[in-house]
Amino acid sequence: MKQYAADYTPQEMLVAAGSRQLEDNKVIFAGTGLPMVGITLAQLTHAPGIIPVFEAGAVGSSLTRGLPLSVGDSRTSCKAHYMQGLSSAFELTQRGFIDIGFIGGAEIDPYGNLNSTMMGCFPEEYQKPKVRLPGSGGAGDMACSCTNTIIIMAHEPRRFAPRLNYYTSMGYFDGKPGARKAAGLQGNGPARVITTKALMGFDEETKRMKILATMPGETVASVQDMTGFPLLVDDNVYEFEPPTVEEIGLIREVIDPLGYFVKKTLKSS
């Protein structure tokens, strides 16, 4: 019998939800932070055959030396099968070796486009932005070229915006059919968005974001309340299973015991 955890943070729920979306035996590009934690959790639970790929080039690693603090640090090389230069991960992705890109984002729109560059008007304020974020890194490349992408992020109204300040990582553009292909992209685009509030997908036709499941304690209405644009709702919307005792134990004790990426304190979202 599955035992659900008695207490867990929204971030822990997020990681568990992310982990459960990952199919076994797939090649998965691990973005920095929560995606690394989610992949490791999946490897330790239902998907031991996952092949993680890190941005700086490590393929097939097992993070037995502890969670890397950077996708380029030496811990990503632990038990790796293959490790070439930085461009290697992008070249593998461009070729089609990566089944799933698992990435984060700062701002998202209804079509799964992401901003991780700036707040302010582009291009007018680009050289003097209101808030400057770190920039694309490799996420923009992965969003284009992985066969599918899964996005993991915190759910706040300002992060779910009808229009982005800047389009860093492309999802479904304006939702027009074939927009990705017309732009020259190869991957299928975002399959899932996982947040502290809900599991979402995209409507086949309109490519707009759609609630598939609500996180425990949330409702369609409470999710919509925290979202800066109208969400579609799947006909079979359901409540997501809470994290299990096993999942929470692995996150807290094995994968991220110091809470680098998954904060230990219980805080309300």
Place this chain on the structure above:
Amino acid sequence: MKQYAADYTPQEMLVAAGSRQLEDNKVIFAGTGLPMVGITLAQLTHAPGIIPVFEAGAVGSSLTRGLPLSVGDSRTSCKAHYMQGLSSAFELTQRGFIDIGFIGGAEIDPYGNLNSTMMGCFPEEYQKPKVRLPGSGGAGDMACSCTNTIIIMAHEPRRFAPRLNYYTSMGYFDGKPGARKAAGLQGNGPARVITTKALMGFDEETKRMKILATMPGETVASVQDMTGFPLLVDDNVYEFEPPTVEEIGLIREVIDPLGYFVKKTLKSS
């Protein structure tokens, strides 16, 4: 006092002449066969600082395990400083790391263009050539992108043709000023042609082949006789110094003792 060898073959003279054209401390691309022998001879005599580069990627090797039978064999890796994949040698060349490309050829025209592909009319007979040769290999790339090239070949009238059957490795095209640059090439083109009969350069203006020196026993007339197009003659044409005892000793006993590339039998050209 320099001691000249009492007997030597035209091929041995050719190798010695080639070796003497190589400046110390230069990075030199070593084509298969005689160029490898010439470079090694130069390293063992006046130019110990030569840095040979082999087509399959070895840089800075010392051929202390014996002459490689192929520019891709393991002997080219002996004491190499750097060795990456096959494209590496071409990429180094394209970037400008190679001072001199030292290559052979089957057929040459007055402008230093080379054919190593076929005999017959191109393109009409390309799919059923009179004689099919091995093809470009890397020589065509080196002729384009090395800073300068030196060509080494046997001197026979049919090999020195006014027009080539096929243009494999580009020299000065039709001699028009700036033809190489206009085609997109980066290297300066052929500096020298060394044969069993003569040392030749190219006229500054017309880019036509010009006799700089005749090999021992040859004259301007005897060289011209063996050439299928009119050669220019330098104002200061001179007779080339014969090979020394040291040079011949090194070729025969150290560099190519089995005569893989430098035939041991004395034969008239």
Place this chain on the structure above:
Amino acid sequence: MFWSGLSPDDAREFLANKDKSKRDKRMTLTEAVKTFVKDGDTLGIGGFVNSRQPVAIIHEIIRQGGCNLTLNFHSAGLAPELLAGAMALNPSHVSIKRMEFAYFAHEFAGISSMFRYLAEKGLTELEDWSNYNMSARFKAGSIGLPFMPVRSPLGSDVMAGNRSKTMDCPFTGRPIGLVPAAHPNVGLIHVQEADIYGNCRINGQTFTCPEIAMASAHTIITCEKLVDHEIITANPTQTSIPFFAVDAVVEIPFGAFPGMCHDHYYFGQTHIADFKMKTEAFRQGDARGLEDYYHKYIFDVTDFDGFISQIPYQELKYSRQAEGRSLDLQKFLEVY
């Protein structure tokens, strides 16, 4: 645009839908060739001239037969020459429809007589490239680009006669060449070491083998030696080909013989000279020697061990000794 093998879009689609899991890929070479090599396929041939050529795989293809093949390689000797010889002897069993290549000869051992035979009789379609062009074509294929820019050999008949294009660089205004990606149906690669999943280590020069493996829809690996997976993970920077680019792993000692294999054996010079002599005799009208060669070493044996076991032990021993150190070649040749 004509694409031999797969077009870039088809190659991407094929790979995206492929099972890339880490699983035991060991099988016999008979099974691997039967499963992955089909009539009409484009084959990407690894190695360089007569170094690390996939000779064992070629033997097996010849044994099973294969028609209307297209060969993609930069510089090669033994592998395409063995196929060319098989075609010359019996074109209904093995035939090469087309070659895209840069150099076809034995280097120190001279021209490839069977290549001359097929070419000069017009029996196969030719497309010449330079070595860098073919490397760049495999590179483009291996990294998912439809083409690579190249600066050579611009202005030559090589580029005038093949499918490359020349354009003005939109940044510098100067001419630049573009060579289309190569995506063979099957990559044929011999390496020194592989694990059961297909992670490969190549000692010495890698040539363009990693690119060919990663550009191809399927890749067959033969290796001198299967090694534990832990050897691979102990030093992942030395892995030349990742497992998810490989479909079959077969341990075949001497799998590149009589060509050389870095750290394992040097050229089987006597054997190459003998084969070369028989091909030249065929070109000049005497087929007997070559027929005998194919029967003895390929058709009358069931696998590559059957070929290697006919090579005199002294010759194998010498080729091992000559690799990686200097031997008195003259002396050997005198006493052998």
Place this chain on the structure above:
Amino acid sequence: MFWSGLSPDDAREFLANKDKSKRDKRMTLTEAVKTFVKDGDTLGIGGFVNSRQPVAIIHEIIRQGGCNLTLNFHSAGLAPELLAGAMALNPSHVSIKRMEFAYFAHEFAGISSMFRYLAEKGLTELEDWSNYNMSARFKAGSIGLPFMPVRSPLGSDVMAGNRSKTMDCPFTGRPIGLVPAAHPNVGLIHVQEADIYGNCRINGQTFTCPEIAMASAHTIITCEKLVDHEIITANPTQTSIPFFAVDAVVEIPFGAFPGMCHDHYYFGQTHIADFKMKTEAFRQGDARGLEDYYHKYIFDVTDFDGFISQIPYQELKYSRQAEGRSLDLQKFLEVY
């Protein structure tokens, strides 16, 4: 077309005329920076985020001063942040005119406050690219191509806002991006091992360091350890940067600290957190801590040893122990 650093044609010309001989290139870092780094230069920064960043070289540039610099990198934290901090403190001594980059932050340690400060005040020109774009730009530069084709991030504001171009592929008809080569005036690279000629070995991930070194007009190498030339020639496939791409070799142990260096030391997390806190305080109006930091660690010492000798021995020891094996981090942080 605007080129920071050298244009492809100028870069080729410069290299063709350069002395590429194999000679002893050891010098002090003071001398190396004085010789090769000039006001107005474009600097190519090696490493990835806070791994193998050329921290020692950056300290020396800050000590000597450098104005109107352009920085080229993919993902970096400490190196550009140290320069940004120096500029914020005294723009007449150090100034960054322009940045071409993909990611500027500390990853686990959060955003780069000095970058935010400069950017949000509009004090420096920005040009965003993706990581793959910047890698491809250095790659193009390192292999003598004026551009590389890329398939990402097509359609984004990243490519809309920078100097990349999009064209229809002449082979497939589909859109493809072209990113221009990057040829910095000076490449700044920290490696684990180098010989006196400049042959470098990089352990673990090479990132884009070989490409940056080979694309740059000049390259300064700092290494954890100088090694005998024979160590290099014993295994040439492990050489990541060939000597003829290098102008200066300086042995600087801990040369990437407080960043990490594969096989040598893990992150100096305490030090990074302290620096990060001081930069954030500056951004919020309190310059004191940051001024002290620069004086104590950079301006009041003569070289990088002067910085490292101020790091508590326990911290250096821990960072060495934490590299390559699992330590009980919690316990360390409690007892330290």
